[in-house]
Amino acid sequence: MHTQFPPEVRQHLEHKQTVVFSPEDRRLIGTAGYEAPSEDIVTDAVLAIYLGKNVLLKGPTGAGKTKLAEHISALFGLPMHAVNCSTDLDAEALLGFKTLQHNALGQSEIVFIPGPILLAMTKGHLLYIDEINMAKPETLPLINGVLDHRRSITNPFTGEVIRAHPDFRVIAAINEGYVGTVPMNEALKNRFVTVEVPYLQGEGLHMLLQKNSILHDEKLLRTFVQLSADLLALIEMGQLPDEAGSIRALLDACDLAAYIPPRRAVQRAIADKLEDERERAAVMNIAETLL
Structure with a gap:
């Protein structure tokens, strides 16, 4: 099993397969089955995730970037929370929102519903940011602290400082040169290890x-x-x-x-x-x- 990885990585992957999640979280674990044009693609991406690096999957549309992210989710046994970027992406879509709910006593109260980033951070899951260069340049700096050594963010809706679980990992995907995309700024790009994902042939x-x-x-x-x-x-x-x-x-x-x-x-x-x-x-x- 996972013979292409160093012994300590194989042991880690095998251990992660034994972690028990709730049925709801287990449904978020991806399915293995990515066919790689080169074995190095999976090996390097897995090693980077094992080392706690953020991984940027770079390649043309339809090359299998999302499938590779799901494959890594399955190898690590980590539930995956996805963010699909667009020009409409805002802080609520990333972090969550406040809403009115009724408590057990039938009273109305304002509660905060965490979004995919905060869920992945607090539960120690995998965060997948798809088409990261489709987001408006002013949106993504919100999560700079999530992607660097701080691994934390101040929730703008509650004022609470959220610190990531040690198992929290991040994968992003990028299609370069497509309509609606913008170049990633250097500060954001420097927070990732990049893995090229070409078409399979x-x-x-x-x-x-x-x-x-x-x-x-x-x-x-x-x-x-x-x-x-x-x-x-x-x-x-x-x-x-x-x-x-x-x-x-x-x-x-x-x-x-x-x-x-x-x-x-x-x-x-x-x-x-x-x-x-x-x-x-x-x-x-x-x-x-x-x-």
Whole structure:
């Protein structure tokens, strides 16, 4: 089990699997099964988490960053609380909010409902911040103290100082260069160890499609692996956007191809998502050549 890790890390992971959580918290533990393009990706991310570092997963959309975070959650046996960043993200979405409730005596009282960050901090769980560079620049400095050596925050809604449980860990994910994203400032970036997550290719991709798609035609699965390679070649030349290489989209195409003609499956799952007509035509040209 976990043979690629040093003995002390293996022992730690095995011990964490024995920790008992409430049924509610256990449902938050991710599912293992991330297929890595390189073993170093999982090894380095796990080692960083073991050492108490914040990990930034950097890669194109659909490369499996969220799946890797869930995989790490499963390896450590840590429930995972997710924050999905957007331009609308505010302090309440991150930290929690006050609301009116009735107590056991039927009296109304104002109570604070903790958000994902405070829950993860106080329970010693894993915090996953998805698309961290989609948040407004003025929002994330709220949690700078959570991400550095202080591992604490003053709750702006209650004035209470919250200090993180020793098991608290943080993973964030970033898609660079997409519409609506902003460059991470240096203060925030310096709080993370960065792990590149590229698209899976070759035999690893074939195994993933075999395992996760309802399509069982081996010849067709191999053709979809080649389709992915050809799409990535055009992406590298700047002729297609990153989303054309999404593994999620490729899986969708495989599933559809179990029931409809493969070229139409590629059109529905990959080509029609693209805005530019020339990009859609480029995808379909590859599909027509292979399929």
